[in-house]
Amino acid sequence: MFRAFRPRRVTTMTPARRQYWLVKSEPTTFSFDDLLASPDRTTTWEGVRNFQARNFMRDGMKAGDRVLFYHSSCEPPAVVGIAEVGREAYPDPTQFDPSSDYHDPKSRPRDPTWVMVDLRAVAALPRPVDITELRANPGLEGLELLRRGSRLSVHPVSREHFDAIVRMAK
């Protein structure tokens, strides 16, 4: 059965206004392949429980923003794909679910502490760019991911750094 063609782009935002981000995920928990295999190649980005990361999602992430998808706690850690922000920040229901690993008993439904966004796969990189390569590129100086001791699982990336990483994958 045929379906009418629907444009895949979620926004008409021009590239000039777009912001860029990086999110980390442990591939054993949720990989970029998992994202590609998800319905409409989209997932909810639930489970962020760090205030700085939450603030970036809540205040910064806009539909159509581009997101580098990074695999952490694996060998080798690497940027593996590009996603985009679909739905902007809304309450993360897992904070109210006592059976969830992400349950937060202190959060009140009338004033939720934690939010999530929807992320949609744009494309896998032609090849992963691992962290040793990233560290070896002087053009990436200042990238939050590479800062000593950095653990932020959601953070902004400059357009220059984003483009440089995409170029490295070619």
Added chain:
DNA sequence: GCCAACGTTGGC
């Protein structure tokens, strides 16, 4: 408000 203890992240 301070800060020590603790738990977690995540590269190595």
Added chain:
DNA sequence: GCCAACGTTGGC
């Protein structure tokens, strides 16, 4: 498995 670097918690 190690441990540095964080963020959070809770006693005071």
